[in-house]
Amino acid sequence: MKPSSYADFDPDRAADEAALPLALRGRPRQPALRPPDTAYFDHLPAQVLTRIRATERAKVSAAPLFTLPSWPRLRLAFTSATLSGAFVLALWVGRPVAPPMAPTAAPAALLAGISGAELVEYLTAVDAPRVSVVELSNLVSLADADLSPALVPVSDAEVQQALGELPLDDLYL
């Protein structure tokens, strides 16, 4: 098992031999292990090459689609550019965006689609927001205005009825 290239003369050999237990001195140096089958070493090179091919195939299939360049400066520049790009992208994505505007129809058209009874019911409902003082004052200021019936499709009688049903504590005017 010794390589033939080892020097025949080894200056430390005598000292090392003397350090051994007496029973080991001058005996053939052979490990007391059962040798492998005689064919083992005949097949080993082929087995090793098979294993290498399998490992190489696995390495190729597991290789990443993209690897960083090997030149250190280029790698640093690439990493910096990637990080900067990611930062800018994060800023752009995270910017405050106004909520999308719902498509609006003309107020007159919206009101036209609601019956007077529904409006009155809404305004007089207990849990609905009541007509505020400001709204009432506006209503009074508009009393003489020529409101288009198309804008407020409510009859005068319905308006009067609704106003009459308002609770007294809202009628500060």
Next chain:
Amino acid sequence: MEDAEILSLFAQERHREAAFAHLVRKYQSRLYWHVRKMVVDHDEADDLLQEIFVKVWRALPNFRQDAQLFTWLYRIATNECLGFLTARRRKFFLPMTEEGEALALKLEADDSLPEAAIEHKLQQALLTLPDKQRLVFHLRYYDEMPYEQMAQVTGTSVGALKASYHHAAKKIEAWLERHD
């Protein structure tokens, strides 16, 4: 085939496998016994040896020819053996003494030697040594490797290697006296 010729062929893509097969054939026996003495069990030695050759295949393009190929191979094999033994000990939570006992159970003694031969006792005594000390003793006693080359293989100074060998010899002597 000379090492230089193997390396030259390996550098050529179309001869790479043939060159590597030559390398394996040239060094397989010495590396096998180096590994086998450390891990004891043949199947484990076989698996580890093949893994070592796979690593050699990958690392060979980076081999600098300022070192001997054999020394370089031995160094890889040594590192792999020590790593394997450490990993096995961690895996089974084994203290070193118990691992020595476990390895002793795996000993497949050479039938050609008488059962009471001193070689059997030496093998058992060696299993009580720490991994690195056992490695040093193997390289020096069985392989008769010069200390300078051992220093290259193990990355340890010549003085430390000599001290380690002599400590190992004393421990073996004490073990043999206890089990006489």
